[in-house]
Amino acid sequence: MTRRFGSVVLLFALVASPLATAGCASQDQTPEAATPPAPRPKNAAEIARVIVGARVGVMVWPERLKGHPLEMRLRVMNPLRSMLEGTGIDAINDVAAAYVASTGVTQSDLVVAIVQHKLDEQRARQGLNMMIARSQPRGEWLTTTSVPSARVTVRGQTRVVALVEEGFLAVLPESLALQAARFEGTGGFPDPLGPEAVVATATDPSRSLAGSHAPPVPSTIRSAEARLRLAADGGVDVSSTGESADPVQAGADAAALTASIDRATSLNLGIVKVRLFAPVVFRAEGAQVKSDLHLTQAEIDRLLTLADTLMPR
Structure with a gap:
């Protein structure tokens, strides 16, 4: 998405420049300043909630755990292991923020996660290739999705992992694989309002x-x-x-x-x-x-x- 957007901007500039010059009444005329592109909406969490119809959501800023005694305990427990296992992505050092949206808290509930990571595109692809190779049965890249996506099975659970944007990785149920494209163009997450490391929400909590x-x-x-x-x-x-x-x-x-x-x-x-x-x-x-x-x-x-x-x- 980022490369395509950059190519469109460059093409527009090359075409528009001679037209703008030809239309000038005077060489002394001051050209108008280019309008900067609108910032991308920070709507990744909302997209995840809509995709899965979530009633439970958990927002995590792993970076805030660095240096705290809780960091080592969570490294052992690794609460994101079911999402990131096999990718080589470190849940503390490589993840800036993550949001998990779910219909509930049982194993039968549907879960969608969107992870903002610090890896470049090559390392992210390498991680996903590693996940494909370790999948039991072996995973595969999908050919029916508009964003790079792979089907993998980890600990008996099959899911789709998609590289939806540079710096963003989505994890979805196989039945929702095509919905990964909805994350294209996202600007990620809103800045945290306070010093929280985790924010969890639930609607209709007696059921969810x-x-x-x-x-x-x-x-x-x-x-x-x-x-x-x-x-x-x-x-x-x-x-x-x-x-x-x-x-x-x-x-x-x-x-x-x-x-x-x-x-x-x-x-x-x-x-x-x-x-x-x-x-x-x-x-x-x-x-x-x-x-x-x-x-x-x-x-x-x-x-x-x-x-x-x-x-x-």
Whole structure:
């Protein structure tokens, strides 16, 4: 897309120059300054959401993890492994930002990811060729798509990986392979508004976040958002906001969520109750349900260990 756009601009300049000169009334006439091209829309996340009809979205800025104790723990866990495995792309050093859009949190849900990476075109293609070679069964470049795309199977899951723009790689279900072309012309992601390393959103969370290991969410909460910030002590701060029906219902939802999270993050051994981290207390503020949580390094380690055991292989 970038090369084609550059070629069109050059061709236009070559054709327009003699015409503009011939039409001048005087050599002293000052030529008009060229109008700079409009910036590309930063709509990659929205495109991913529309393609899959997402109810859950996770935005990650891996660069912000550099130097933080969480970096090494996530390198071991590698939450992007199902998307990038076999490409040779390092989830921390090679990725500037990534967005994952999904219909839910179970293995049967559809997922589309768009990754902004720092590799040049040659290295990106080499990575995808490596992924094709390691695919079981062996992958292949597709001939029916308008952007370079390959079908690969990793850990028993078949997907399509597309080089949709210079610096952008998309991962889609095979059934949505042709939709990768919708990312052409994207300018990526909006700049983050704050110091967050991760922002997660969900609509209709009582259904979209429902899973065998997920704590239940009241059906009266229409949407939810969680923001994760890195703390100076090596831990993280997590703030969450849910939109309830009205202030009265928000109070009931806050109490229900407090109890739900407590049950999900505690082990009742009869005499004592062992918690993975400090109790999470939700509060009502108008029609919103909010919570703020600080996790220490030890608490993060316990939580990620649990998450790793539940993550699909």
